[in-house]
Amino acid sequence: MKRRWIAGAIGALTLALAACAPGSGSSGESDETAGKVTLSLWSWRVEDVKAYEKILAKFEESHPKIHVEFKPFQATEYNNILATGLSGTAGPDVAQLRAYGGLQPLVEAGQLVPLDGKVDALSGFDAKLLEGAKGHTDGKIYGVPFAYQTLQVLYNKKLFADNGIQPPATWDEMIAAAKKLQGAGITPFAVAAGPDATWTLPIVHEIFGNARYGSTAFRDAVIGGKKKFTDPDFTASVKLIKDLEPYFPKDVVAVKIPDVQALFATGKAAMYPTGAFDLAPVLKANPSLEVGQFPVPPPPGSPVTTPVTPGWADGSFGVNAKSTHQAEALELVKWMATPEFGQLYASELKQLSAVPGVTPSDPLLAEMAKNYADNGAPYTLLVDFRYGQPNGDAVFRDEVQKMLAGQTDPEAVSESVQKGVEQWFKPGN
Amino acid sequence: MPRWRVLAVFLLPAFLLYSVFIIYPLVSALDYSFFEWRGIRQAGFAGLDNYRDLLSVYPYDQQLWRAFAHNGLFFAGTMLVQNTVGLLFAVLLFRYGRGKRFLQASFTTPYLVDPLVVGYLWSLLLNPTFGPVNALLEAVGLDSWALPWLGDTHTALPIVILVNAWQWVGFPMLLFSAALASIPAEYHEAARVDGASAWQAFRRVTLPLLTPAIGVVSVLTFIGNFNAFGLVYAMAGSTGSPAGSTDVLGLLFYRVAFVEGGVEAIGRSSALAVLMFVFIFGVSLLATSYFRRRERRLV
Numbered sequence: 001m002k003r004r005w006i007a008g009a010i011g012a013l014t015l016a017l018a019a020c021a022p023g024s025g026s027s028g029e030s031d032e033t034a035g036k037v038t039l040s041l042w043s044w045r046v047e048d049v050k051a052y053e054k055i056l057a058k059f060e061e062s063h064p065k066i067h068v069e070f071k072p073f074q075a076t077e078y079n080n081i082l083a084t085g086l087s088g089t090a091g092p093d094v095a096q097l098r099a100y101g102g103l104q105p106l107v108e109a110g111q112l113v114p115l116d117g118k119v120d121a122l123s124g125f126d127a128k129l130l131e132g133a134k135g136h137t138d139g140k141i142y143g144v145p146f147a148y149q150t151l152q153v154l155y156n157k158k159l160f161a162d163n164g165i166q167p168p169a170t171w172d173e174m175i176a177a178a179k180k181l182q183g184a185g186i187t188p189f190a191v192a193a194g195p196d197a198t199w200t201l202p203i204v205h206e207i208f209g210n211a212r213y214g215s216t217a218f219r220d221a222v223i224g225g226k227k228k229f230t231d232p233d234f235t236a237s238v239k240l241i242k243d244l245e246p247y248f249p250k251d252v253v254a255v256k257i258p259d260v261q262a263l264f265a266t267g268k269a270a271m272y273p274t275g276a277f278d279l280a281p282v283l284k285a286n287p288s289l290e291v292g293q294f295p296v297p298p299p300p301g302s303p304v305t306t307p308v309t310p311g312w313a314d315g316s317f318g319v320n321a322k323s324t325h326q327a328e329a330l331e332l333v334k335w336m337a338t339p340e341f342g343q344l345y346a347s348e349l350k351q352l353s354a355v356p357g358v359t360p361s362d363p364l365l366a367e368m369a370k371n372y373a374d375n376g377a378p379y380t381l382l383v384d385f386r387y388g389q390p391n392g393d394a395v396f397r398d399e400v401q402k403m404l405a406g407q408t409d410p411e412a413v414s415e416s417v418q419k420g421v422e423q424w425f426k427p428g429n
Numbered sequence: 430m431p432r433w434r435v436l437a438v439f440l441l442p443a444f445l446l447y448s449v450f451i452i453y454p455l456v457s458a459l460d461y462s463f464f465e466w467r468g469i470r471q472a473g474f475a476g477l478d479n480y481r482d483l484l485s486v487y488p489y490d491q492q493l494w495r496a497f498a499h500n501g502l503f504f505a506g507t508m509l510v511q512n513t514v515g516l517l518f519a520v521l522l523f524r525y526g527r528g529k530r531f532l533q534a535s536f537t538t539p540y541l542v543d544p545l546v547v548g549y550l551w552s553l554l555l556n557p558t559f560g561p562v563n564a565l566l567e568a569v570g571l572d573s574w575a576l577p578w579l580g581d582t583h584t585a586l587p588i589v590i591l592v593n594a595w596q597w598v599g600f601p602m603l604l605f606s607a608a609l610a611s612i613p614a615e616y617h618e619a620a621r622v623d624g625a626s627a628w629q630a631f632r633r634v635t636l637p638l639l640t641p642a643i644g645v646v647s648v649l650t651f652i653g654n655f656n657a658f659g660l661v662y663a664m665a666g667s668t669g670s671p672a673g674s675t676d677v678l679g680l681l682f683y684r685v686a687f688v689e690g691g692v693e694a695i696g697r698s699s700a701l702a703v704l705m706f707v708f709i710f711g712v713s714l715l716a717t718s719y720f721r722r723r724e725r726r727l728v
Contacts (some may be wrong), residue, residue, distance in 0.1 A: 079690055083469045105468030105692045194580065195552070195666030251557045253671040254580020259558045389691035390488055394684075398488075402672035405582050416488070423486045 037328045038067045041317075042085065042092035044078035051348035058344060059335050066328050068094075086111040086320055093323040094332050097143045099132030099313045101386025106318075107135040107142055113319040114140040118330055121337035124356045128378060132313030136387050143316025144337045145354035146345060149275045150311040150368040151207045151379065154282070157290040159186060159270040167294040174297060178247040181270045188247035190260035190269035193404050197257045198397040200274070201241070205400065206310040206379050207273040208244065209237030211298035215308050219380040225427025229418040230411075233303060239410040240299060242403055253405045265289060276368050280350055293364055295371050309371040310379045313354060381417075388424025395420035455706065461699035467692045479700035482693070489685070489697075495673060496681045503590055503677065504654040511594035512646055515601030516639075520631070522602075523609045533606070537599030544596065548663025551592045555579050579664060582674040589664055589675055596660070597653075601646045608642035609635070640727060644720030648713050655709050658683065678705055 043052070052070045060067060071092065073081045079098065085091035086106065097103050097112070106112055114135075115122065122130065122141055126148075133143040155167065160177075163184055168174035178188035191204055213234045214221075221227035249255045249263065261278070263269035265285035272278065273296075283289060295307035317336050319329045335341055342355025350362060352369055360366045378384070385392025399413040408416075465475040483489055518536060522529050539547060554562050555578045563575035578588050612635065620630040658679030661669065667688050669676025682705070686698030 080687065087469055102690065105690065105694070107468075108692050109468030109470035111468070193671075195664065195668070195670035198666065198668050198670065249558065251577035251580045254557045254577035256552075256556070259556065263558070386689075387691070389486070389685065389689055389693055389697065391689050391691070394689055395488060398668055398673060401668070401670065405580075405672040407582065407672050419487050 036065055036067055037325050038069055039093040039325055039328055039332060040069045040071055041094045041096075041332070042078075042082060043070065043072045043096040044075040045096070046072040046074065048072070048349060054348055055341065055344045058340065059332065063331060063335070066331065068332060082106070083109070083111075086322065089322065091320050091322060093320055093325050093329040094317055095320060096146070097133070097316050097318045099145075099315050100383055101136075101388075101391065103133065103142060103316075104136050104387055107138070111321055112142045113321050113323075113326065113330075114138075114142060115144070115318070115330075115333065116140050119144060119334050119337055121334070125337075125354065126356065128311075128376065129313040129354050131378075131383065133316035133318070143318035144333045145313045145316045146336065147314040147349075147351045148311050148354050148372070149277055149314055150309050150352065150372045150376075151203055151210075151275050152273075152293045152295050152309055152368060152371065153207060154264070154272040154274060154279065155292050155294065156264065156267055156270050157292045159267060160292070163270075167292060168297055170297050171299040178244075178271075182247060186267075187249050187263055187269035188271060189244065190264040190272040191244075191248040191252060192255045192257050192260040193248075193252045193401050194254050194256040194259070197255070197260075198401050199393070200257065201397045201400040202381050202393040203275060203379070204273050205237065205241055205396070206381075208240045208296055208299070210308045210310045210377055210379075211296070211302040211304040211306075212240060213237035214303040215377045217303070219378055219384065222380070223384060223427065229421070230414045235410050235414045236301065238400070238403070238413045241400060242410060245404060253401060261285060276352055276365060279364065291364060293367055295375070306375055307371075308375050308377045309368070310377045311372045312379045312383050314351075316354075385421050385425065388421075390420045390423065392417060392421045458699045458702045458706075461695055462703050464696060465693075466695040469695065475696065479693075479696040480704070483697055483700050483704070489681075492673070492676060492681055493678075493701075496669070496676045496678045499586060499669075499675065499677050500655050500657065502586060503593075503657060504651055506587065506590035507594060507597075507650055507654055508647065510590065511598050512601045512650060514594065515598050515646075516605050518598070518602045519605035519609055520635075522606060533599070533603065536602055539596040540599060542596070544593075544659035545663045547592065547596050548660045551588075552579060552664045555588070580671050582672050585665060585671060585675045589661055592664065593654075593657070593660055601650075604642050604646055605639065608639050612638050637727060640720065640723050644717070644723070648716050648720070651716065652709055652713055655705070 041052075041056070045052075049070060049072060056068045056070060079102065082092075082095055082097075083105065086095070087109075097106065119141075122144065125145060129145045129148050130141060133141050133145050135142060159181070160166070163177075163180055163186075165177045165180060166173075168177055181188045191200075193201055213231070213236070218227060218231070218233065222229065245252065249260065249269070260269065260272065261282055262285065264272040265282050267289075272282070279291065282291065295309045297307050298305055317333050319326060319333060323329050337355060339355055339357055342353035342358035345351065345355075346353040346358050346360050346365075350360075350365065352360060352365060352372075360369055381391075381393040381396055396413070396417050399408060399416045402408045403410065403413055462479050463475060463477075465472045465478065483493060518532075522532060542550075554560055557563060557575075557577040557580060562578070566572070566575045576584060578584050616634050616638070617630055620634050625633065656679060657677050661675055661677050661680060662683070665671075665675040665680075667680055667684055669680050678701070682698055682701050685701060686694055
C-alpha cells in the first residue's frame with residue numbers, strides 16, 4: 001500500500017516536471033481546425049492591453065482569417081523572456097522588439113526574419129527611426145518601428161504666468177527664469193539623480209547639451225573617427241549639468257523619479273526636462289495641470305545655433321524566424337506600417353507614432369512631433385553606443401552621478417566615456 | 430525490498446529537485462562561461478576570454494574590485510554591528526528573562542519581510558524630499574543631522590549595513606541564545622567561586638564555549654553578505670548609487686547580465702557568477718574547517 005503511494009508520488013513529480021518543460025503545447029490549435037490562424041503577439045507593455053485589443057480588433061476586421069492574441073510581459077523581464085521564447089517552439093509569431101543595441105543580440109542569434117523587400121511601406125519611414133530596427137553589422141531591417149520619443153523641457157504654464165515668465169528664447173533667458181522661480185521658492189528644474197534615476201542623466205544632458213556638443217555633426221564625426229568624446233565641445237556640454245545643479249532639487253543624488261514627478265505635478269517645480277513618455281504619468285498624477293513644452297535654446301558657444309529636439313526610436317515589431325505562420329505574421333507587420341495602425345496607435349496610446357504622415361491628436365505631442373521633424377537629432381549615447389559592453393550611456397550616467405556628488409569633473413567624465421566605448425567601438429563602422 | 434532501494438526511493442525526490450534547480454544551473458554557468466556568446470547563440474569556445482575581459486575591460490576591471498571591497502566592508506560592518514548586538518541581546522535576554530518570548534519575537538519579525546520590501550521601506554523613510562526621518566530630525570532641532578543619508582557617498586554604505594543589521598539581528602540572537610542555554614550552569618558557578626568578575630566569567634568561560642555558534646554565525650553572515658542583492662538593489666538601484674559607493678558583486682552581476690544586455694552578456698555574467706561561487710564556497714570551506722579545529726581544542 002505504502003509502496004504504491006510512493007510510486008504514485010514519484011509519478012506525479014515526473015509529470016509535473018515534464019509539464020514545466022518548454023515547448024509543450026502551442027496556442028490556438030482549435031482555431032486552426034476552423035481554418036483560422038491564431039498569431040501570438042508579445043509585448044512589454046502590460047499597461048496597454050485594452051488599447052491593443054481595440055487596435056487589433058480593427059486588424060481582424062480587414063483580415064477575418066487571422067486572430068491575434070496580445071501577450072504582454074513584465075518590461076524588466078521582457079528581454080530574457082523574448083530571447084528564450086524565440087529560441088523554442090512556444091514563442092511569439094510577432095514580437096515587440098527593443099531598438100538599437102537592445103535588438104542586436106536577437107539579430108546576431110538569427111532569431112528574426114529580415115523584412116527588406118517584404119514590407120514596402122518601410123521605405124517611407126524616417127531614416128533616423130529606421131536605424132533603431134536595423135542590424136548593426138548587416139544593415140538589414142528587422143522590424144516595423146512603432147513609436148519614437150522626443151526630449152524637451154515640460155513646463156507648468158500657470159507657474160510661468162504667475163511669475164511673469166515666457167518660454168525662453170535664449171539660454172540667458174532660461175537661466176534668468178530659473179533664478180526668478182528659485183527666488184519665489186519654486187524648484188526651477190525637476191531633475192532626479194537618485195538610485196532609480198541614473199538612466200535619466202544622459203537624457204538631461206541631451207536636453208541641455210545636445211546643441212552645445214554639436215548635435216548630429218558631432219555624432220557623425222565620432223562615428224567616422226574624426227572626433228572623440230574628449231572633445232572640448234562635449235566636455236563643455238557635460239559641464240552644463242554641473243552649472244545647472246543649483247537649480248535642481250536639493251541633494252539631487254538622493255532624489256528619485258517619483259519625487260520629481262510629484263514635485264512637477266504638484267506645482268513645486270516649474271520645469272521638467274524629460275521625454276514625451278513622462279507626459280502621461282504627470283497628467284495622471286494631476287489631470288488639471290496645464291503643461292507646455294519648449295526645446296532648450298542653445299547655450300553660449302554652441303556649434304549649433306537653433307534649438308534641437310533629440311529623439312530616438314522606441315522599438316519595432318518583428319517576425320519570429322521560427323514562426324509556423326510567417327505569411328500571416330508578415331500580414332500583421334505590414335498592417336503595422338500603415339497610417340491606419342499609426343493613427344490608432346497614436347490616439348489610443350497617446351504616443352508619437354513612427355508611421356510617416358501620422359499626426360498626434362494631442363496638441364502638445366503634435367508640437368513635440370513638429371520640433372523633431374524640423375530639428376531632430378539622435379540621442380547618440382543610446383542610439384550608437386549600446387552595441388557593446390560597456391554601453392556608452394551606462395558609463396556616462398555613473399560618471400555624471402559622481403560629478404553631481406562632487407567626486408569628479410567634466411573632463412574626467414568625458415575621458416571615462418571615451419575609454420568605455422573604446423573597449424569595443426571601432427570608428428568607421 | 431533491500432535497504433538501499435528503500436533509501437533510494439526516499440532520497441530520489443530531493444535529489445531530483447536539487448539536481449534540476451541547483452547542480453544543473455551551477456554546471457551550466459560554468460559551461461557558459463567558457464564560450465563566446467552572440468545573444469543566446471554560442472559562437473565557439475572562448476577558453477578563459479570571458480574571465481580575462483571581466484578583469485581587463487574598462488569599467489569592469491575597476492568595478493569588480495570596488496564591488497569586492499564593498500562586499501568586504503559589508504561583511505566587516507555586519508560582523509561588528511549585527512552580530513555583536515545580536516550577542517549582546519542574547520546575553521541580556523539570558524540574564525534577565527522578563528519579556529523574553531515577546532522580545533525574541535519582536536527582534537525576529539523583520540525576517541518575515543523580503544529584503545526588497547525592507548529596502549524600499551527604509552528608502553522611503555530616508556527620502557530627503559518627503560521622508561519622515563529627516564522631517565523628525567528637523568522637528569526636534571537637529572537640522573544639521575538631516576542629511577541626504579542615501580545620497581551621500583560617505584553615509585550610503587553604512588546606512589545599508591545598518592538597515593541590513595536591523596533586519597537580521599534576530600538571527601545571531603537566536604543562535605547565541607540557544608548556545609548560551611546549552612552551557613552548563615556549574616561552569617559559571619565554579620568561575621564565581623574562584624572569584625571571577627562578571628566580565629572575566631563572560632570573557633574566559635562563556636565566549637570560548639560559544640565558538641561553535643560564532644563559527645556558524647560568521648560563515649552564514651559571510652555567505653549572505655557576499656551574495657547581497659535585494660536590499661542593496663532596493664536602496665541604491667542597480668548602479669549602487671550614489672556614484673557606485675554601494676556597488677556590490679550581486680549588483681555588478683545583475684548589470685552585466687540583464688541591464689546592459691550586450692551580445693556578450695551571457696558569457697561575461699556567467700564568468701562572474703563562477704568567480705563569486707568559487708570564492709564564497711572556498712572561503713566558507715576554509716572558515717568551517719578553521720572553526721572545527723578551534724572546537725576540537727575546546728573538548
